[in-house]
Amino acid sequence: MTTSTQKPKWGDLEDEDGNNLDFLLPPPEVIGPDKNGIKKVISYKYNEEGLKVKVTTAIRVTLKVMDTRKSVAERRSWPKFGEAADTEEKKEDKGYTTRSTEDIFLERPTAPEPGGQLMLCRICKKKGDHWTARCPYKGLAPDPADATTTTEESDSKLGKKYVPPRPDTKRRDDDQNSIRVSNLSQDARDEDLIELFHRFGPLSRVHVVFDRQTGLSRGFGFVNFQHKEDADRAVEKLNGYGYGNLILKVELAAPGSKVEK
């Protein structure tokens, strides 16, 4: 693209349509197509700043020979009608049909690759048949081996109700000393909880829960103390404490420790 700084004299311009200076432009040229099938179209226009711009467009022309029926060939030359005819005059019709820039494939369903990872189902422990998500036994009772361990617990506490097996049955040691702080202000951060709880003893972890989607605080958090006594003292002192216009609810978080008390 080249620009020429030669501006038209103001006297040449017509008063009515000051923007349309196309009559001053040289006529467009078409060169080619050459032996590679590339056609060059050189046209001139004014850009937004009123400068004359030479636009060179290279177009690859390919000739595709197709056998069609007479009726199809005839329909190809039909004039446009309806709304399509209106837009043809304004040269806007091009916007209606676009070629996807993305190449789209017929995606084959996941075929087992030779030498790839073997499919292993965690529910029925079958290898190479299906993934856990596709297990036909999904949602049904677990393996008898698993069932025995869970039913022992549930029988004693909750009657015969089914308790799903927990992935990690071993809790971390300091989980015993974890306390849950709810009715927190939306603006409270980890630092605020540290400030509030550090006076009761050394802390091991502080965590305010945020909503993953909205990024806002969900209004509760967890504080882990290194010592159980400190945790108990903090619960006693701070439960019902007014903090940032809200009354805190502080309780021991671990269900195991609740039972102990």
Add this chain to the structure above:
Amino acid sequence: MRPYLMKGHERPLTFLKYNREGDLLFSCAKDHTPTVWFADNGERLGTYNGHKGAVWCCDVSRDSRRLITGSADRSAKLWDVKSGTPLFTFEFDSPARSVDFAVGDKLAVITTDPFMEQTSAIHVKTISNDPDEQTAESALIITGPPRVRINGAVWGPLNRTIISAGEDATIRIWDSETGKMLNESSKETGHSKTITSLSMSEDGSHFLTGSSDKSAKLWDSRTLTILKTYETISPVNAVAMSPILEHVVIGGGQAAIDVTTTHHRAGNFDAKFFHKVLQEEIGCVKGHFGPINALAINPDGRSFSSGGEDGYIRLHHFDRDYFNIKM
């Protein structure tokens, strides 16, 4: 495949239809203007202006001269394909849902929705060669079950029967001369939810139905026995059969009403290809931003188009690999 995206409709697509030679593609949408496109490059040829409501269905005559459209403005219109001028309007008391020309284009079946006190009905109209002689009289009116919408009606083999399917998940075969019901699909083995689409095979020997029960079924059009079932994971809105390969295409996706409340990947807005006989999934073609409402395969079997709730028609020309898929 680099599909052509055709954005002529301002509202969700409802139906797509190729003419017999496969050079024209007719599209219907919930906006009021059916549109015709060149099926090779997706260029818009024209629009059929005149309906005042959503257009649900269309059919084109074998010689590609006449188009019939059924619309929610309680009318079905006959059009001149070339010029886009309306030739005749059939007026009804309720929205027209489905239209189909009989073999020979002398008859057309038009179904109407249940509306107020009206029950759904199947109208058979005689189509005259000369539009000036066209009359609105029905050769036959079959009233369907009360308060149940008929979503699709097509002609059976040799125009002897009319096959209808609808909201009650039942397929019925009617005698096209007397209007008597000849056969009805059983509730136990058939679909369990609304049948959304109905597509006849090239030779009329079998047809494919898609249903909200997340499956598509292949039926024998004489005995109404289920030949095959294609299971998928989301409601089926559109079905089509390849005329050259043993392939069926199923389109759909999560209902538009639920789209905003779930993850976009949960939508399954892809066209799924199944092997017609083996009932195995061959693959899927992604691209739409909303459920697929319409599908059509070119009669030459080398391209297909899908229309979505997103208002786009995507016209795909198959790659060479597609024709060499081994099952």
